[in-house]
Amino acid sequence: MTIAFWCVLVAALLPYAVFGPASAKLDIKLPRKLAGELEGLPARAYGAHLNHFEAFPFFAAAVIVAHVAGGPSALVNWLAVAFVAVRLFYTAAYLADRQPLRSSSFFVGLLISIAIFVSPAFR
Secondary structure, eight states: OOHHHHHHHHHHHHHHHSOHHHHTTSOSSSTTTSGGGOOHHHHHHHHHHHHHHHHHHHHHHHHHHHHHHHOOOHHHHHHHHHHHHHHHHHHHHHHTTOTTHHHHHHHHHHHHHHHHHHGGGGO
16 A cells, blocks of 8 residues: 555545534534534534545545556655645644635645646656
């Protein structure tokens, strides 16, 4: 297994790691019922939780495409590690309510996923 594949696992677990602050304010029987009423840190944690789910599919697909089309590479491994680091920074910025850092880090993560996806074309 390459480092990039391990990063896919970490990225898949990020939505669950950030959900803690939001889950304390939700009804365990119907967690989505009160999600719209969250405010402050719980609302931001829930937003980060959802955004991790949104960013994950493209990143995972990009890693798989890069491995299938070009084979494992050091560049893809480094980019995957960078993606996870940027997503952790994104989470911190989201929870701390720091704009434009949050949006900037989201955009950087998207660019990294694009770079991973197209990297085999430049080998």
